[in-house]
Amino acid sequence: MEPKQQRLFTAAHDLFISQGFKHTSIADIAQLANVAVGTFYNFYDSKADIFVQVYNHENEQIKTEIMNRLDLNAQPADLVHTVVEQIFQLSDGNQILQEWFNNAKLNALIAQTNQNAVEESLVYATLMRLIDRWLERGLIKDGLTKDRIISLFNALTVVDFHQSEIQTDDYYQLLNDLIDGILSVILK
Structure with missing residues (x-):
């Protein structure tokens, strides 16, 4: 996994574990991973x-x-x-x-x-x-x-x-x- 993708994955994991799927947004994941929201879509199609x-x-x-x-x-x-x-x-x-x-x-x-x-x-x-x-x-x-x-x-x-x-x-x-x-x- 590329470093940015790993940061997104880790951020998503941390947010999903602490606040669940429903209360986590792509913007939250990108912010915690310290990347732009657009970068998220370079690696993942959606929050799901x-x-x-x-x-x-x-x-x-x-x-x-x-x-x-x-x-x-x-x-x-x-x-x-x-x-x-x-x-x-x-x-x-x-x-x-x-x-x-x-x-x-x-x-x-x-x-x-x-x-x-x-x-x-x-x-x-x-x-x-x-x-x-x-x-x-x-x-x-x-x-x-x-x-x-x-x-x-x-x-x-x-x-x-x-x-x-x-x-x-x-x-x-x-x-x-x-x-x-x-x-x-x-x-x-």
């Missing part, structure tokens, strides 16, 4: 464009932090629930990550922009390793293929991308219920 990039960076940082805390040898059910719990805990006070849950338009833009984000993410790569371990340890029900197991977990991603459309006051509980269902299908 830079937000998605900041969001992706923040999301990967949190995922890395979560993955570093895990005991990958824990029981599968405990491990998967711990990951979900950590995601909700670490994103709770983070205004950037909260936009995923609170802003349907940004949620849709992030989902549209990041069509391969799931497969490229740290969590997905770790899940692939875990499924291999579970298969090696004989924890998976006979006859289940890795592809089927992955499809079941991918369904959670689809639900998460569309969570703003789900009518519930307790999305966290819904996600845990779905995980329990998936685990009851795949684990012995």
Whole structure:
């Protein structure tokens, strides 16, 4: 990243984290980065464009932090629930990550922009390793293929991308219920 672009990115991150997407303007970002507003458009198409990039960076940082805390040898059910719990805990006070849950338009833009984000993410790569371990340890029900197991977990991603459309006051509980269902299908 060029120095000016990095300053814009850092400024956007700092403003989005402290005051959220809605209360941050391109002029605010440019001012904090000490560049002209026109310079912003040399690197980013819009406030939403830079937000998605900041969001992706923040999301990967949190995922890395979560993955570093895990005991990958824990029981599968405990491990998967711990990951979900950590995601909700670490994103709770983070205004950037909260936009995923609170802003349907940004949620849709992030989902549209990041069509391969799931497969490229740290969590997905770790899940692939875990499924291999579970298969090696004989924890998976006979006859289940890795592809089927992955499809079941991918369904959670689809639900998460569309969570703003789900009518519930307790999305966290819904996600845990779905995980329990998936685990009851795949684990012995």
